[in-house]
Amino acid sequence: MILGFVEHDGRGPSGLSLQALTFGRRLANDMGDGLEAVLIGAEARPMAGGLGAYGASRAHVVEHDGLGEYAPEAWAESMVQLVSATRPQAVVAAGSERGHEVMAYLAARTDLPMAANCTAAQPGDPFLVTRQRWGGSLLEEAHLEGAVKLMTLAAHAVPADPSPEARHVSVTPFTPTLADKDFRVRVTDRMEKTGGKGSLTEARVVVGGGRGVGSAEGFGALEELARLLGGIVGCSRAVTSAGWRPHSDQIGQTGVRIAPDLYIACGISGATQHIVGCKGAKHILVINTDAEAPILARADYAVIGDVRQVVPALVTEIRKEFKR
Numbered sequence: 001m002i003l004g005f006v007e008h009d010g011r012g013p014s015g016l017s018l019q020a021l022t023f024g025r026r027l028a029n030d031m032g033d034g035l036e037a038v039l040i041g042a043e044a045r046p047m048a049g050g051l052g053a054y055g056a057s058r059a060h061v062v063e064h065d066g067l068g069e070y071a072p073e074a075w076a077e078s079m080v081q082l083v084s085a086t087r088p089q090a091v092v093a094a095g096s097e098r099g100h101e102v103m104a105y106l107a108a109r110t111d112l113p114m115a116a117n118c119t120a121a122q123p124g125d126p127f128l129v130t131r132q133r134w135g136g137s138l139l140e141e142a143h144l145e146g147a148v149k150l151m152t153l154a155a156h157a158v159p160a161d162p163s164p165e166a167r168h169v170s171v172t173p174f175t176p177t178l179a180d181k182d183f184r185v186r187v188t189d190r191m192e193k194t195g196g197k198g199s200l201t202e203a204r205v206v207v208g209g210g211r212g213v214g215s216a217e218g219f220g221a222l223e224e225l226a227r228l229l230g231g232i233v234g235c236s237r238a239v240t241s242a243g244w245r246p247h248s249d250q251i252g253q254t255g256v257r258i259a260p261d262l263y264i265a266c267g268i269s270g271a272t273q274h275i276v277g278c279k280g281a282k283h284i285l286v287i288n289t290d291a292e293a294p295i296l297a298r299a300d301y302a303v304i305g306d307v308r309q310v311v312p313a314l315v316t317e318i319r320k321e322f323k324r
């Protein structure tokens with residue numbers, strides 16, 4: 001059996017997890033095996049049935065009083081015990097921050113190798129994986145060893161694709177034995193997010209700001225543009241380094257990977273480390289004073305001009321359209 005680790009927000013599974021389940025289903029087909037899912041938290045029970053559309057025949061719902069909030073070691077320890085009880089051939093998770101963290105702990109605790117950011121897998125002996133290295137600028141082909149193959153799927157490497165044959169999902173509760181030490185790291189508080197609702201990784205429109213925005217206050221116009229377009233604000237590392245935005249907004253190699261329909265890059269030069277985070281965008285609109293900025297090479301559309309004039313002008317025009 002292939003086990004897909006499914007992250008959720010209490011209302012539904014994450015898009016990246018559905019991509020990982022799609023990858024897991026194809027792997028299961030290639031191995032002549034079935035696909036099962038694991039979700040953490042009793043509140044996940046109602047969403048288990050929907051995973052049948054992605055080919056899962058069983059959903060293991062991990063239930064424990066302490067598991068309501070994210071606690072990486074406790075989640076990983078639950079996975080260790082579930083893997084020991086169900087003995088899957090492979091475990092597949094999303095290439096998200098949590099997916100990587102939980103799988104890394106699982107690998108360490110079971111002493112199994114883990115392949116992060118895979119884009120393809122070919123079962124057999126040897127078991128081959130292709131995976132992204134160096135922020136996606138290099139594809140590596142590797143042999144993955146170990147009794148249970150542990151993999152994360154690179155974000156947006158495989159689209160979430162429902163199965164042609166939806167399955168009935170049996171829900172199996174699983175109660176792990178957890179100790180206080182498993183909760184040393186856990187979510188204890190939440191802060192309201194600025195820059196739009198939802199996640200950057202899954203947003204359909206992202207308005208990114210770089211050093212050219214000029215200040216933290218300069219992001220006000222970008223937030224308004226994002227709000228009008230139903231999008232989210234992101235930024236470059238120059239911006240997080242300057243303390244204008246939190247690191248959670250950073251797009252790039254050491255930030256978030258995005259794959260929106262539209263990325264509006266404002267005052268961003270287009271360093272390689274930024275591009276690896278936004279190259280999944282379907283369309284890129286660049287706003288920059290420098291017609292020679294490297295990001296222009298990636299642009300579908302460009303406005304050569306000052307972001308402090310162009311963005312407010314865009315906001316005004318979009319508002320006019322909305323009033324019609």
Ligand SMILES: Cc1cc2nc3c(=O)[nH]c(=O)nc-3n(C[C@H](O)[C@H](O)[C@H](O)COP(=O)(O)OP(=O)(O)OC[C@H]3O[C@@H](n4cnc5c(N)ncnc54)[C@H](O)[C@@H]3O)c2cc1C
Pocket residue numbers: 209210211212213235236237238239250251252253254255256266267268269270271272273274277287288289290293305306307308
């Ligand atoms: C190991 C490592 C990891 C890194 N990870 C990341 C990462 O994850 N994400 C990331 O973004 N970077 C990352 N970086 C940093 C990266 O190399 C760049 O330094 C950074 O992306 C530059 O940010 P920027 O484009 O905002 O700033 P700059 O390179 O300074 O570019 C500013 C741009 O704004 C334009 N501009 C200036 N004023 C205006 C104006 N008024 N209107 C319009 N345009 C204007 C300029 O023409 C220029 O193109 C990393 C670097 C390293 C070494």
